[in-house]
Amino acid sequence: MAMHEHPHRSAGFRLSSFRRDRASSTSESVESARSDTAVARAYVFASLRLLTGFVFLWAFLDKTFGFGYATPSGKGWIDGGSPTKGFLSGVAAGPMESTFHSWAGATWADWLFMAGLLGIGLALVGGFALRLAAVAGTAMMALMWVAEWPPAKHLSDGSASMSSNPFADYHLVYAVVLVALALVAAGDTLGVGKLWAKLPIVRNNGWLR
Numbered sequence: 001m002a003m004h005e006h007p008h009r010s011a012g013f014r015l016s017s018f019r020r021d022r023a024s025s026t027s028e029s030v031e032s033a034r035s036d037t038a039v040a041r042a043y044v045f046a047s048l049r050l051l052t053g054f055v056f057l058w059a060f061l062d063k064t065f066g067f068g069y070a071t072p073s074g075k076g077w078i079d080g081g082s083p084t085k086g087f088l089s090g091v092a093a094g095p096m097e098s099t100f101h102s103w104a105g106a107t108w109a110d111w112l113f114m115a116g117l118l119g120i121g122l123a124l125v126g127g128f129a130l131r132l133a134a135v136a137g138t139a140m141m142a143l144m145w146v147a148e149w150p151p152a153k154h155l156s157d158g159s160a161s162m163s164s165n166p167f168a169d170y171h172l173v174y175a176v177v178l179v180a181l182a183l184v185a186a187g188d189t190l191g192v193g194k195l196w197a198k199l200p201i202v203r204n205n206g207w208l209r
Contacts, residue, residue: 046127046189049181052174053124056137060117077114084109087147092156094149116140124181127191131209134182138175145171185209 062069063083066076075081088104091097103109116136123133150169152161180186187193193209202208 042186042189045181045184045186046191048177049124049127049130049186050190052177052181053121053126055121055174056117057121057125060114060121063114063117077110082110084113091147091149093152093154093161094146096146097156100147113140120178124178127187127189127193128196129208130178130182130185130187130193131207134178137178141171141175141178145169182209 059070061067062071062076064077065071066073066079066081071081071083077083082105084103085105088100088109091100120133120137120140123129148169148171149161150163151166152163155161185193187196196202197209
């Protein structure tokens, strides 16, 4: 009797072990896939952060030195040009048209605008203070959205505004990107986000992260 029962117990043990090994292998595969996905996501957000940071940083450099792209050579900030005069004086629609005209070329407006571009650009490229960058960048993008005023079909002189969308434009896209980068801590990958977060002042003030 014992001779007949022994093979059955042995087979059952092997089948049970096989199932456990298979379940363990499946679990490890799932965890590995999740880990790979997390790493890929981190690098995608890091790449988005660097590209967005370069947009802001390049705008600062071009407006400061007049590289001949958006800002003509010889008309940079260091040459006496105003970073805000051309854009704000050209506002031709929206509820803040006259306000923006009064701000155009003002010293405080130039300094505030350029400081914002530089600060946001450096924060994004370096991967630190992303929450501050998100707040400052969103405020800047909101003002620029109001200045261009996409909802308008016509400008103040009656001509067509040529607005491509009554609400969504690249200013809103940049604002959402900045918020998303801060929420996912995009500075931890290809940036100094982790080191920044360890600073005592940052640990005690989460809004500085």
